[in-house]
Amino acid sequence: MIRQCKACKRTHQSPKGCMLRPMKIKGIEYLPLPYGKEAAWELYKITPEPNCRDCGTPLGKYHHLNCCVEQCPLCGEQWITCKCKVDK
Numbered sequence: 308m309i310r311q312c313k314a315c316k317r318t319h320q321s322p323k324g325c326m327l328r329p330m331k332i333k334g335i336e337y338l339p340l341p342y343g344k345e346a347a348w349e350l351y352k353i354t355p356e357p358n359c360r361d362c363g364t365p366l367g368k369y370h371h372l373n374c375c376v377e378q379c380p381l382c383g384e385q386w387i388t389c390k391c392k393v394d395k
């Protein structure tokens with residue numbers, strides 16, 4: 308099944324990864340971390356695979372929308388479950 312990203316309209320197999328999508332948290336825009344820069348790799352001494360296991364983006368490129376590997380640029384938690392993005 309080919310999945311298409313709602314943000315960049317590329318498929319998840321695209322070698323370009325996602326476009327740069329600033330993440331808005333409490334009114335401030337943060338730049339997303341490129342794949343491979345997440346703290347978890349260092350923390351658990353894991354070498355990231357050449358392509359993201361969830362969204363397929365290559366190392367050094369940006370994750371696609373709703374990727375479960377993407378890290379919150381503010382708190383370092385998993386972006387899709389992190390509470391920072393909930394603007395009250």
Ligand SMILES: [Zn+2]
Nearest residue numbers: 359362370374
């Ligand atoms: Zn990803």
Ligand SMILES: [Zn+2]
Nearest residue numbers: 312315325371
């Ligand atoms: Zn995308």
Ligand SMILES: [Zn+2]
Nearest residue numbers: 379382389391
């Ligand atoms: Zn967060």
